[in-house]
Amino acid sequence: xxxxxxxxxxxxxxxxxxxxxxxxxxxxxxxxxxxxxxxxxxxxxxxxxxxxxxxxxxxxxxxxxxxxxxxxxxxxxxxxxxxxxxxxxxxxxxxxxxxxxxxxxxxxxxxxxxxxxxxxxxxxxxxxxxxxxxxxxxxxxxxxxxxxxxxxxxxx
Amino acid sequence: xxxxxxxxxxxxxxxxxxxxxxxxxxxxxxxxxxxxxxxxxxxxxxxxxxxxxxxxxxxxxxxxxxxxxxxxxxxxxxxxxxxxxxxxxxxxxxxxxxxxxxxxxxxxxxxxxxxxxxxxxxxxxxxxxxxxxxxxxxxxxxxxxxxxxxxxxxxxxxxxxxxxxxxxxxxxxxxxxxxxxxxxxxxxxxxxxxxxxxxxxxxxxxxxxxxxxxxxxxxxxxxxxxxxxxxxxxxxxxxxxxxxxxxxxxxxxxxxxxxxxxxxxxxxxxxxxxxxxxxxxxxxxxxxxxxxxxxxxxxxxxxxxxxxxxxxxxxxxxxxxxxxxxxxxxxxxxxxxxxxxxxxxxxxxxxxxxxxxxxxxxxxxxxxxxxxxxxxxxxxxxxxxxxxxxxxxxxxxxxxxxxxxxxxxxxxxxxxxxx
Ligand SMILES: Cc1cc2nc3c(=O)[nH]c(=O)nc-3n(C[C@H](O)[C@H](O)[C@H](O)COP(=O)(O)O)c2cc1C
Ligand code: SF4
Ligand code: FES
Numbered sequence: 001x002x003x004x005x006x007x008x009x010x011x012x013x014x015x016x017x018x019x020x021x022x023x024x025x026x027x028x029x030x031x032x033x034x035x036x037x038x039x040x041x042x043x044x045x046x047x048x049x050x051x052x053x054x055x056x057x058x059x060x061x062x063x064x065x066x067x068x069x070x071x072x073x074x075x076x077x078x079x080x081x082x083x084x085x086x087x088x089x090x091x092x093x094x095x096x097x098x099x100x101x102x103x104x105x106x107x108x109x110x111x112x113x114x115x116x117x118x119x120x121x122x123x124x125x126x127x128x129x130x131x132x133x134x135x136x137x138x139x140x141x142x143x144x145x146x147x148x149x150x151x152x153x154x155x156x
Numbered sequence: 157x158x159x160x161x162x163x164x165x166x167x168x169x170x171x172x173x174x175x176x177x178x179x180x181x182x183x184x185x186x187x188x189x190x191x192x193x194x195x196x197x198x199x200x201x202x203x204x205x206x207x208x209x210x211x212x213x214x215x216x217x218x219x220x221x222x223x224x225x226x227x228x229x230x231x232x233x234x235x236x237x238x239x240x241x242x243x244x245x246x247x248x249x250x251x252x253x254x255x256x257x258x259x260x261x262x263x264x265x266x267x268x269x270x271x272x273x274x275x276x277x278x279x280x281x282x283x284x285x286x287x288x289x290x291x292x293x294x295x296x297x298x299x300x301x302x303x304x305x306x307x308x309x310x311x312x313x314x315x316x317x318x319x320x321x322x323x324x325x326x327x328x329x330x331x332x333x334x335x336x337x338x339x340x341x342x343x344x345x346x347x348x349x350x351x352x353x354x355x356x357x358x359x360x361x362x363x364x365x366x367x368x369x370x371x372x373x374x375x376x377x378x379x380x381x382x383x384x385x386x387x388x389x390x391x392x393x394x395x396x397x398x399x400x401x402x403x404x405x406x407x408x409x410x411x412x413x414x415x416x417x418x419x420x421x422x423x424x425x426x427x428x429x430x431x432x433x434x435x436x437x438x439x440x441x442x443x444x445x446x447x448x449x450x451x452x453x454x455x456x457x458x459x460x461x462x463x464x465x466x467x468x469x470x471x472x473x474x475x476x477x478x479x480x481x482x483x484x485x486x487x488x489x490x491x492x493x494x495x496x497x498x499x500x501x502x503x504x505x506x507x508x509x510x511x512x513x514x515x516x517x518x519x520x521x522x523x524x525x526x527x528x529x530x531x532x533x534x535x536x537x538x539x540x541x542x543x544x545x546x547x548x549x550x551x552x553x554x555x556x557x558x559x560x561x562x563x564x565x566x567x568x569x570x571x572x573x574x575x
Binding site for chain 1: 229238239240241242243244246247272278279280281282283315317318319320321322323334335336337338339340355396397398399400404405406436440470472474478482483486487490493494
């Protein structure tokens with residue numbers, strides 16, 4: 001649901017650009033955040049109206065960029081472990097296995113209580129402190145299984 | 157070497173405007189605004205500064221392509237997409253010293269006559285984006301952004317545009333599509349962005365590190381800048397070292413520092429004092445080098461002479477226990493995942509390469525798979541719409557060139573040659 005507050009937030013973004021269509025990306029991100037990480041079809045239609053584009057164009061953008069979760073809802077904590085080369089060289093595989101064991105789930109799944117989603121992602125630009133993962137907005141670096149346990153224990 | 161790009165890295169308050177100014181910041185932009193635009197462009201040309209985003213294109217020359225007509229709207233776009241695996245340098249600048257980038261952008265915008273500038277930052281860099289936005293807000297409060305900045309006739313607005321997870325948006329024309337609110341797929345060139353870029357207007361796209369070099373060049377001059385590194389690739393350079401070294405991290409050193417010096421001196425050598433097997437000098441699109449190339453200077457031309465590229469300055473180090481087919485698999489899986497789907501050779505080709513590499517990695521390789529992949533490479537190379545597809549091929553060919561027998565071993569023995 002797009003509240004009046006969110007609508008105003010989006011309308012502010014329109015002013016950044018010579019063509020308001022540019023604000024589609026911001027709008028989708030704002031709505032996804034407000035929706036606890038998810039975007040609905042109704043949201044996209046509303047965004048299309050606010051920004052002034054065809055809903056098909058909004059859909060195309062939501063489907064193209066991997067950080068939009070349209071059609072793939074995520075849990076309250078979205079754990080994303082880097083699987084790219086620098087992390088792989090320092091055994092990111094071990095971190096992924098540890099997370100799967102501890103959360104009793106496979107990569108790509110969400111726990112039944114919608115608390116956690118576990119994904120693997122490509123390089124997050126933190127290769128000097130590999131292996132690493134991101135939980136929602138935050139980076140966690142130089143991971144070991146013990147460190148992963150501490151981090152998960154620290155989440156409310 | 158005196159640090160230029162990382163001079164404020166150990167100053168935890170440098171992201172605040174007052175501290176940044178106490179450390180000498182925002183002096184260069186005032187100097188620049190007192191000069192003519194052509195004079196500034198000539199200065200950057202004379203400095204020999206080459207783009208740090210990957211291609212090494214001369215920055216001043218790029219600026220000079222922008223038409224002079226003051227009635228045409230022009231744009232500057234800072235490329236902060238930082239997607240090349242192994243790279244984490246722009247993040248270092250934006251997280252710790254955001255005003256350095258803003259100052260560089262102010263000078264560049266003034267020189268090309270742009271009144272609006274965007275920072276295209278990858279969506280995952282939430283911390284950096286917050287830091288940058290706070291820095292932009294501080295600059296507006298002081299009158300350093302907005303109308304008639306520093307009391308001059310020059311006005312500038314800077315906005316952040318967040319990417320949302322697409323490596324291809326680092327390619328400059330895909331980046332422009334993305335700012336326009338579209339899927340990030342590359343455009344046909346020509347026309348080049350300097351003539352028809354964002355919203356069809358003249359646009360300069362420069363990398364974060366390139367723009368962050370500008371204030372010091374204005375302050376200290378061309379001779380100082382050229383005193384670092386080789387004649388044709390001068391200046392300071394950020395190296396992102398990752399993989400099997402004792403001290404991975406971000407290093408600022410003169411262009412032309414040798415691989416040996418970087419790996420064995422600055423990074424303390426290989427973990428466990430093992431042997432170095434291979435090294436990627438410029439992000440995963442760059443073909444790998446071996447222990448025989450240790451004395452290669454890390455600058456654009458020297459690395460190119462070895463058949464690879466300096467790229468983004470991401471140095472990925474692999475010790476003797478590294479399985480090269482596995483590295484090739486991970487790398488190609490990345491390219492296949494990130495192919496934007498616009499052209500068939502790249503979309504289909506990287507997909508099939510990844511499938512073949514996957515079966516080799518998991519012990520199902522078939523005789524002739526290397527030759528099959530070589531054929532696939534031939535069908536991709538030179539036939540793709542943008543350099544992503546070529547990058548995938550060059551990286552794989554680099555692995556075959558030095559480690560072909562390892563692929564054959566993996567296929568026949570169904571396991572790694574190492575460990
Ligand atoms: C597939 C691909 C990805 C790229 N990714 C980036 C990137 O993440 N950051 C960047 O600065 N340049 C990237 N580039 C290079 C840009 O297209 C462009 O050359 C660069 O931003 C120009 O800035 P510079 O001249 O200051 O280096 C990429 C190029 C390609 C083909
Ligand atoms: S080479 Fe790949 S990334 Fe580039 S346009 Fe073609 S499909 Fe897209
Ligand atoms: S390879 Fe994992 S953060 Fe770059």
